[in-house]
Amino acid sequence: MTNPPFPNNNIGYLCTDWQVELGLGAKTALKLIDKDENLSEFSFAQLMDLSNQAANLLASMGLQKGDRIMLLLSKTIEMYAFFLGALKLGLVSSILFNSIGEDSIIERIKDTDTKAIISTTRMNFRLVKVLQKLDPFFRVLLVDQGESDGQFIGIREQFALASTSFVTPATDPEQYSHFHFTSGSTGKPKAVQHCHAAIIDHLRSFEAVMQPNADDLYWCTADPGWVTGTTYGITSPWASGLTQIQLDANYDPALWMRIIERYNVQIFYTAPTVFRMMAQQPEAFYQQYDLSSLKRVYTVGEPLDPNLVLWGRRVFHCEIYDTWFQTETGSIMVANRPGLEVKPGSMGKPLPYLEAAILESQNNFMPDNTQGLLCIRKPWNSMFREYVGNPVVYNNKFLGDFYSSGDIAYRDEDGYFWYIGRSDDVINTAGHLVSPFEIESAVMEVPHVLDCAVAGLPDDLLYEKVVAFVVHDQQAPSLRKLDMDIKLYVSKKVASLASPKEIVFTDKIPKTKSGKVMRRVLKKQYLGQDVGDLSTMEE
Numbered sequence: 257m258t259n260p261p262f263p264n265n266n267i268g269y270l271c272t273d274w275q276v277e278l279g280l281g282a283k284t285a286l287k288l289i290d291k292d293e294n295l296s297e298f299s300f301a302q303l304m305d306l307s308n309q310a311a312n313l314l315a316s317m318g319l320q321k322g323d324r325i326m327l328l329l330s331k332t333i334e335m336y337a338f339f340l341g342a343l344k345l346g347l348v349s350s351i352l353f354n355s356i357g358e359d360s361i362i363e364r365i366k367d368t369d370t371k372a373i374i375s376t377t378r379m380n381f382r383l384v385k386v387l388q389k390l391d392p393f394f395r396v397l398l399v400d401q402g403e404s405d406g407q408f409i410g411i412r413e414q415f416a417l418a419s420t421s422f423v424t425p426a427t428d429p430e431q432y433s434h435f436h437f438t439s440g441s442t443g444k445p446k447a448v449q450h451c452h453a454a455i456i457d458h459l460r461s462f463e464a465v466m467q468p469n470a471d472d473l474y475w476c477t478a479d480p481g482w483v484t485g486t487t488y489g490i491t492s493p494w495a496s497g498l499t500q501i502q503l504d505a506n507y508d509p510a511l512w513m514r515i516i517e518r519y520n521v522q523i524f525y526t527a528p529t530v531f532r533m534m535a536q537q538p539e540a541f542y543q544q545y546d547l548s549s550l551k552r553v554y555t556v557g558e559p560l561d562p563n564l565v566l567w568g569r570r571v572f573h574c575e576i577y578d579t580w581f582q583t584e585t586g587s588i589m590v591a592n593r594p595g596l597e598v599k600p601g602s603m604g605k606p607l608p609y610l611e612a613a614i615l616e617s618q619n620n621f622m623p624d625n626t627q628g629l630l631c632i633r634k635p636w637n638s639m640f641r642e643y644v645g646n647p648v649v650y651n652n653k654f655l656g657d658f659y660s661s662g663d664i665a666y667r668d669e670d671g672y673f674w675y676i677g678r679s680d681d682v683i684n685t686a687g688h689l690v691s692p693f694e695i696e697s698a699v700m701e702v703p704h705v706l707d708c709a710v711a712g713l714p715d716d717l718l719y720e721k722v723v724a725f726v727v728h729d730q731q732a733p734s735l736r737k738l739d740m741d742i743k744l745y746v747s748k749k750v751a752s753l754a755s756p757k758e759i760v761f762t763d764k765i766p767k768t769k770s771g772k773v774m775r776r777v778l779k780k781q782y783l784g785q786d787v788g789d790l791s792t793m794e795e
């Protein structure tokens with residue numbers, strides 16, 4: 257493990273006090289925009305004071321180092337203050353995405369032995385039901401209420417009046433910091449534990465991939481309820497002393513473009529699913545905006561098909577960089593970045609301080625251009641330290657000295673990594689392994705296709721057959737013709753055995769709230785089986 261060069265390895269301290277000590281106290285840390293487009297700005301000094309107040313308040317509630325808490329707050333200053341304050345105090349916190357249902361909240365609290373949740377009265381209708389299922393010591397701290405009522409503790413005034421002085425105790429890099437739940441693409445979301453050492457990789461991945469200048473304005477659109485929204489929407493930019501924009505509003509292409517234009521965003525980090533939604537607007541729509549401030553655009557979370565890279569270059573007039581990582585890896589592992597030529601469709605190369613490899617099984621490395629499990633040599637600083645309460649599953653994720661991501665990929669002769677799919681999703685048809693991503697990329701190129709997902713389904717003859725689930729636009733000709741066009745195009749572009757045996761036209765592809773296709777749901781629905789945990793599915 258790297259020996260940290262910091263005065264204190266505490267993530268909360270590094271995002272705030274350290275920046276002030278480095279002379280950035282007056283610099284804007286956060287430009288916070290609400291859904292009505294009102295802007296509030298907070299300097300690093302203010303962020304330091306607010307997080308100190310949060311730490312003092314949490315301490316006064318009797319919460320102690322190692323206690324787990326959860327935050328159920330939208331992107332408001334309280335969310336940032338309490339997340340950073342909890343880190344300073346040594347609490348172990350998790351930010352929940354806002355639309356989470358009460359059963360999922362209860363399960364997550366019980367599975368992780370969480371002591372309290374910080375929220376607002378807006379969430380009371382759900383939290384009342386949550387409390388009925390928890391022990392009487394569990395507390396809900398409400399940031400927008402003064403008085404307390406039973407387990408609901410109003411902290412509005414106490415927070416405002418709390419002291420702005422707090423000395424962050426020296427923090428062991430291995431001390432637990434925060435935990436995330438995975439997206440739940442492949443099953444029930446897993447609780448993934450990180451520690452304070454992670455900040456080292458947050459910082460160096462940010463430096464290696466985003467390569468920001470000190471005066472760049474940066475915008476990461478991910479929800480902090482997911483790893484990207486925390487690592488690249490809170491900790492990396494602030495521990496780097498950068499000003500970032502956060503928008504507390506849902507996706508709306510006109511609003512998003514206005515924000516890039518109005519505030520001159522230079523570095524923009526988003527997801528392929530956003531690109532796919534954006535690409536549904538005619539390109540002329542984007543020409544109405546002056547997006548010339550953009551220097552670089554990055555995506556993460558799903559494969560970025562080559563066509564979307566070309567679309568992004570046309571619309572944003574800058575390079576589009578795909579990045580790959582997981583909740584478990586804590587920070588970007590493989591990425592395109594300035595200084596590396598982008599091969600559209602490839603995820604790029606491993607970061608310089610990491611070793612990535614393609615393995616078939618333990619000690620069994622695949623040659624170049626051959627598919628296998630994408631693995632990372634352990635340990636690294638932001639590597640997860642456990643699946644909370646699930647040591648067996650944790651241990652199964654390692655193949656000797658390597659962490660196995662469960663994604664299938666290959667490395668080409670130039671050292672670039674290419675994504676094929678999740679190991680459970682790769683399709684085994686007529687004795688060949690085919691990539692759902694490759695087929696989806698081809699299907700997306702067929703006129704009138706708006707969205708699509710491809711899955712392998714059981715077949716007596718082929719073992720698995722390729723089935724494409726397709727959303728089409730209003731102008732589509734007859735579905736018979738579209739069906740034929742898709743099959744012919746995939747056959748020509750990819751391979752005849754990759755051509756879908758069946759096309760199911762649908763209104764919507766089931767996705768997680770972070771925009772990932774839930775193939776497990778499509779498969780179960782197709783087979784008429786129980787679809788399992790849907791807690792993270794987009795409405």
Ligand code: ATP
Binds near residue numbers: 445556580
């Ligand atoms: P669960 O583990 O609960 O099924 P999840 O794997 O979707 O959920 P995350 O950790 O948020 O949860 O997502 C990581 C996964 O996202 C990766 O394993 C990979 O399949 C996919 N992914 C992330 N970035 C990329 C990328 N650039 N290209 C292709 N796939 C990506």
Ligand code: MG
Binds near residue numbers: 438442
């Ligand atoms: Mg996963």
